Amino acid sequence: MTDTAGAGALPAQGMPAADVLGEIRALRDADRPTHGGRLFAYVYDPGVAGLDELAQAAYAQSAHVNGLDPTAFPSLLAMENALVGAAARLLGGGPGTGAPDVVGSVTSGGTESLLLAVKAARDARPDLTEPRIVAPASAHAAFAKAAHYLRVALDTVPVDPVTLRPDVAAVAAAIRPETVLVVASAPSYAHGVVDPVTEIAAVAQAAGVRCHVDACFGGWALPWLRRLGAPVPPFDFAVPGVTSVSVDLHKYAYAPKGVSVLLHRDPALRAPQFFAYADWPGYTMVNPVIASTRSGGPIAAAYATLRHLGEDGYLRLAAATRDAVAGLADAIRATDGLRLMAEPETTVVCFTSDDPGLDLFVLVDELTARGWHTQPQLTYADLPASVHLTVTAAVAPRVAEFGPALAEAVAAARAAGPVVLPPELLALAGSLTPEALTPDLVAGLAGGLGLAADAGAPERMAVVNTLLDAAPARLRERLLAEFVGLLQRPAW
Numbered sequence: 001m002t003d004t005a006g007a008g009a010l011p012a013q014g015m016p017a018a019d020v021l022g023e024i025r026a027l028r029d030a031d032r033p034t035h036g037g038r039l040f041a042y043v044y045d046p047g048v049a050g051l052d053e054l055a056q057a058a059y060a061q062s063a064h065v066n067g068l069d070p071t072a073f074p075s076l077l078a079m080e081n082a083l084v085g086a087a088a089r090l091l092g093g094g095p096g097t098g099a100p101d102v103v104g105s106v107t108s109g110g111t112e113s114l115l116l117a118v119k120a121a122r123d124a125r126p127d128l129t130e131p132r133i134v135a136p137a138s139a140h141a142a143f144a145k146a147a148h149y150l151r152v153a154l155d156t157v158p159v160d161p162v163t164l165r166p167d168v169a170a171v172a173a174a175i176r177p178e179t180v181l182v183v184a185s186a187p188s189y190a191h192g193v194v195d196p197v198t199e200i201a202a203v204a205q206a207a208g209v210r211c212h213v214d215a216c217f218g219g220w221a222l223p224w225l226r227r228l229g230a231p232v233p234p235f236d237f238a239v240p241g242v243t244s245v246s247v248d249l250h251k252y253a254y255a256p257k258g259v260s261v262l263l264h265r266d267p268a269l270r271a272p273q274f275f276a277y278a279d280w281p282g283y284t285m286v287n288p289v290i291a292s293t294r295s296g297g298p299i300a301a302a303y304a305t306l307r308h309l310g311e312d313g314y315l316r317l318a319a320a321t322r323d324a325v326a327g328l329a330d331a332i333r334a335t336d337g338l339r340l341m342a343e344p345e346t347t348v349v350c351f352t353s354d355d356p357g358l359d360l361f362v363l364v365d366e367l368t369a370r371g372w373h374t375q376p377q378l379t380y381a382d383l384p385a386s387v388h389l390t391v392t393a394a395v396a397p398r399v400a401e402f403g404p405a406l407a408e409a410v411a412a413a414r415a416a417g418p419v420v421l422p423p424e425l426l427a428l429a430g431s432l433t434p435e436a437l438t439p440d441l442v443a444g445l446a447g448g449l450g451l452a453a454d455a456g457a458p459e460r461m462a463v464v465n466t467l468l469d470a471a472p473a474r475l476r477e478r479l480l481a482e483f484v485g486l487l488q489r490p491a492w
């Protein structure tokens, strides 16, 4: 006989709804605050009263609807087409524009949109045995993932340490006969700078290669900022040679997670994105996107969010975000030892430290201790370690509190001094090969650094970040993959 006692998520006897919700609430207490404008990554909070309730109600209405078959659930098709139409119009396509035939698909997120942009480009060239894509080093890591999943080679073009943009001549030089796609970001996630899209698209077009603009992060913010007068360079279908654009609705459209839009300039460009299969005894499967069964929940929630906020709402939120960015950037400029990586031109504030006495990773911990959750970015090529702030409208009412908190955190970080790793650990980080890393070694290392697998991340991460910073990229990947592997264990 097997043991019938309940385990993990499955109790032997079902629980009352209120108790279940109480459990989830208790679990959520350990999370970072998704609302309130003090978390500068992972979440996009407009701070609009009632919006969450609306999105949740819309989600609930469509949660059990299946996007697998648009003929069975026309409600979902109608909402998807409405989202694609809105995104296309916002991004230079649609009737009366130079890109009147734009089509698109709703995906689960930026990564899926980028995977599909790469798949469409790859599968449009079945003659190539070794397809390649060209992307600036600042392009989102999802392109590396797409290259890996799809067995496409990734040719990375370095970015200038001052402008944080790739040199267009270097992009042109990287294009080979096997190149199927050239990538530009609008903007890049790490630093929030918009690549020279016009020039990159021109070199791609001259070579007869597709050009994808990754506007996953900023595609729903830049058009409103431009309408408010910001000098946003052309980055969308208004640019000749741009063949596809992605924009995440779960970022600056402020929809709940699980919705992005991938647009193509015309249906022929989109066609190789689809997968259809009839050679089995079941239903003929036709999937425009990676998932087959898809919940209608995120799509309905995004639809409700766009309908409720409207153009006037997004303009208002963009103005609040712009002002918040300006206020945060002023706070950085006013702080001795800190320097903006780039003048903010979108919704990102990114700064570094020029002062050896002011350790950025310690500063991040000190900010966390004061309730401000920023995102450390490790040293990369000739770019220094930095701190990333994704700024959303909900930050605006908090900006006045940030300056004093930053000043306090800086003083505390200076007083604590930089992290000094034992020399043998530093040497290990510099010399260990990824292959030599065993799960046991990682577990020992994690334990030594206070990272208990069952306790989540510790309050203070500076030592861990310093160690990772000293390690080459391949080793960072392995260390973190092994560590996440330790976290992802069944709860019995």
Ligand SMILES: Cc1ncc(COP(=O)(O)O)c(C=O)c1O
Pocket: 108, 109, 110, 111, 112, 114, 140, 142, 185, 187, 188, 189, 214, 215, 216, 217, 218, 248
């Ligand atoms: C520029 C850019 N592209 C793609 C992505 C990936 O999006 P997702 O996390 O929704 O898969 C992000 C996420 O931050 C991004 O900033």
